[in-house]
Amino acid sequence: xxxVLLFGRLADVAGWREREIPAxxxxxxxxxxxAEDPALFEALQAPAVxxxxxxxxxxxxxxxxxxxxxxFLPPMSGG
Amino acid sequence: MIRLTQxxxxxxxxxxxxxxxxxxxGAIASFTxxxxxEQGRTDILELxxxxxxxxxxxxxxxxxxxxxxxxxxxxxxHRTGPIPPGEAIVFVATAAPHxxxxxxxxxxxxxxxxxxxxxxxxxxxxxGARWIEPTDRDRDDLARWxxx
Numbered sequence: 001x002x003x004v005l006l007f008g009r010l011a012d013v014a015g016w017r018e019r020e021i022p023a024x025x026x027x028x029x030x031x032x033x034x035a036e037d038p039a040l041f042e043a044l045q046a047p048a049v050x051x052x053x054x055x056x057x058x059x060x061x062x063x064x065x066x067x068x069x070x071x072f073l074p075p076m077s078g079g
Numbered sequence: 080m081i082r083l084t085q086x087x088x089x090x091x092x093x094x095x096x097x098x099x100x101x102x103x104x105g106a107i108a109s110f111t112x113x114x115x116x117e118q119g120r121t122d123i124l125e126l127x128x129x130x131x132x133x134x135x136x137x138x139x140x141x142x143x144x145x146x147x148x149x150x151x152x153x154x155x156x157h158r159t160g161p162i163p164p165g166e167a168i169v170f171v172a173t174a175a176p177h178x179x180x181x182x183x184x185x186x187x188x189x190x191x192x193x194x195x196x197x198x199x200x201x202x203x204x205x206x207g208a209r210w211i212e213p214t215d216r217d218r219d220d221l222a223r224w225x226x227x
Contacts, residue, residue, distance in 0.1 A: 007127060008199030009210040048212075055132045071129060075212040078126070078157060078198035079112045079169045079189060 002029060002064045005071040006040075010049070014040045026051065027061045029070060048075045080153065081137050083128055085160040090170045097154050097172045104151055108181035109172040110189050116164035120204045124162045133197040140191045148184035150175050155188065157198070190220045 002023050011017045014037060023029035034041040043049070051058055052071040064070065090111040098107055114124045141153050152174040162168055171188050175181040192198075194217040201210050 005129070007129060008201075012210075052129075052132060055129075055135070071132070073129070073197065074199065074210075076195060076197050077193065077200050077211055077213045077217070078196040079193040 001066050002068045002070050004029070005069065007071065008074040010040070010043055010072050010074055013043045023064055023070075025061055025063050026053070026058070026070065029064065044072055046074075049073065081134050081141065081155045081157070083130075083134065083157050083159055085158070087166050088156055088158070088170070090156075090167045093154065093156055093170050094172060097152070097174070101151075101174065103176065104174045105176045106178040106181040107172060107174050108178070108185040109170065110185050111167050112169040112189075114162045114164045114166055114168050117202070117204070120206065121164060121202045122205070123203050124164075124168070125201045125203065126157075126159045126162065126168065127199040127201075128157075128159045129197050136195075136197050137192070140188065140196070144173070144184045144188050148173070148175060148180040148187070150180065150184050153184070153188070155192075157192070157196075159198070187224055190217075190224060193217045194221045 001020050004019050004021050006014050006017055021029060021032055023032055030041065030044065033044065050073045052073060053062055054069050094109050115121065137155060141155065144150060145153060150173050154172045156170040158168050169192060171185050173181045173184040194213040199210065201208055
């Protein structure tokens with residue numbers, strides 16, 4: 001089970017901000033999202049969307065622990 | 080130091096406190112960013128952060144700025160949540176022995192905050208809501224620091 005967090009416009013696309021999704025790896029998680037919500041899956045595929053696992057940015061597939069936190073981060077802009 | 084706050088803050092007071100009790104600082108530069116009304120197109124700006132992650136990522140760039148410009152001190156205050164036009168969104172202050180380092184470090188930190196810091200910004204106005212993403216101009220501003 002991973003705690004999945006969506007930020008910015010991704011939360012608008014999905015209609016949720018935080019959800020528990022059973023997944024053993026990032027690839028597994030993406031597969032589950034693709035099956036359940038193709039529009040969200042499509043939005044997550046954008047190259048500018050970055051992924052953090054337990055608050056560390058990752059670029060490849062990684063295994064997820066039962067209490068992992070996965071965050072999908074669209075382009076960031078402060079100030 | 081980085082402070083994220085949901086509540087409005089007074090940039091003048093922040094600068095006053097930052098200037099206090101310094102014996103070896105010759106220069107303090109500061110920048111204050113305010114929420115704009117965009118001629119009535121924006122009623123409210125909303126900033127979302129990723130608590131923990133946002134502070135750590137900004138902290139890495141703060142450490143970069145300290146090393147690159149030999150700063151003595153840095154203060155960054157960033158609002159989150161809903162912000163009406165006219166209120167301060169961001170405040171950056173830098174302290175150094177001399178002015179050039181303080182001014183350049185302040186500029187460097189703002190370019191980073193505008194285009195890379197983990198915040199997500201939504202503008203809501205009469206025409207609805209839209210997410211604001213970094214512009215080409217923001218990216219060009221940041222690129223200035225990669226060649227020097």
